[in-house]
Amino acid sequence: MTSPARAARISVLIPCYDDGEHLAEAVASIRESEPVDVVVIDDASSDPRTLSVLDGLRDGEATVVSLEANGGPGRARTLGLARCTTPYVFPLDADDLAEPGVLAEMADRLDADPGAAACVGDILEFGKHTLVRAVPTALDPYRVAYTNEYPVSALFRRSTLDALHGWERTSTTLTGYEDWNLWMDLAQQRERIVHLGAGRIGYRRRLHGPRLNATAKTRHAALYRAMRADHPYLFEQIREHRRRSDLPPHKKLLFPLVYGARARWPMEERLKPWADRLGWWTGASRA
Template identity: 40%
Template sequence: MRVAIVIPCYNDQRFLPEALATIDGEEPTEVVVVDDGSDDPATLRLLDSLEQAGIRVLHQHNAGPAAARMAGVAVSQAPYVLPLDADDLLGPGSVRALADALDAHPEAGVAWGDLELFRPSGARLFDRGPDSLDPWLITFVNDLPLSALFRREVLLQAGGYQLRDGYEDWDLWMALAERGVRGVRVPRLVERHREHGARRWSQDFSRHERALAVLRERHEDLFAARGANRRRSAAPWRQRLLLPTIEAAAFLSVRNKYRLAHLVSHPLRFFRLQLQRRSEARSTARPHTRRNEP
């Protein structure tokens, strides 16, 4: 098998079966589900049934998704590794397409594709994956998806997923950029990312600010090289012009810096997402009235 798919699970009984169902049989895969200290009886029953069906399930005390992913990587054998969150989905044929891309590009250490955001309301937003891992741009925004396919040795040499308190995927992309790792984009839908209340971490702006400080400390050399990397960056002009300005604006709150950076990076997605959220908020707030019966 070329590919190991590692899925952290913490009380994800509602979503995990759907995630597993999107791993199609087109590409034989090694699947490892890592139980990150679940205490929900329904989830524990599901994990038992998966083990009985032959899926490898690891159990550990709750240590967060980063540690769970790396525990799964440690026991897997395949040369390529793809992390998948238990509440996300894979696009049809995406695993084989990513593996074929790495086979065809030995100079690349990682392959990714396009992303679709979907919400409980049924609203969907398509997000085209970036063409490259840009060492300058990655210090401002993380446009790269979680579910990318890594060469095992590249993932381990970069240190894998390390941060417990969030942005562990952004931290990994920075580590890869520091090492000059090249990537390849596959032009097809790979990850369907579920947006729901439990995943609104990025809206906790005090945690966001603390996490950014950690990233700056851990990747000091990458941030120090911004000037040189900006001259080589393939990022669109609006990002190269506006992202440094937004970051340096002392009068802006962390929340507004976050929103403006995403507006500059993905203007169409930003406005569509805001409209969808407002529409959902109005639908939730609207009182339900019954029609008069004839």
């Protein structure tokens, strides 16, 4: 007698806009010992190579959802979320790579801890340089109020995403920082996360060319103002969050000065990677 197919616990959402160069590799990187539903959201691509890759994926490797107008990755992820039925959801950018076997491990952690909203791991950056970027082990409202040290790609509990309307933004028509906005949502709701453990990779982030987050940084002040307006309770309680934060005292003092809405100073983008590699500020190390 043939046993029934095991139902998937996990959906991977991959928004794609003219990124056929990397999309097939992103899909192929999802290698698990259990079934995983892969949903690719074509955000109105027009590049012939991308359209060809999307056509190939429709043959069975993934469900492809095609959007008529480009709305950015946050909107694409949210629309893809509506096509999922699994209890856990993992967003993955089309130019990044999943870490084989880690999704099932994350799902097991969430199965064992029903009160956790998401499971994260550290980030392996590759391309321009190679290093492991440490992700905080807990969701710290004080830290996330000023900067985003949390990953785009984490395993989220589907019910939590539904309650927060996914990656939707309502206070601005600007695109960008949708992942940071979601982490602020979770922090404002006092949600809790679990971490796979120090050095355990959650996904691989490709560094190449001007990624969308770099474009968003050109609108940093406007996007940050909008996020502050969207999270009044988070910022009203900032003194209490500061007291409870596990940051060392000097970082508690410096976070509002180093991050927040301040303008970027000259040479910052060139110097920051070197500080990261030395682990001076972000807890990163060479891979």
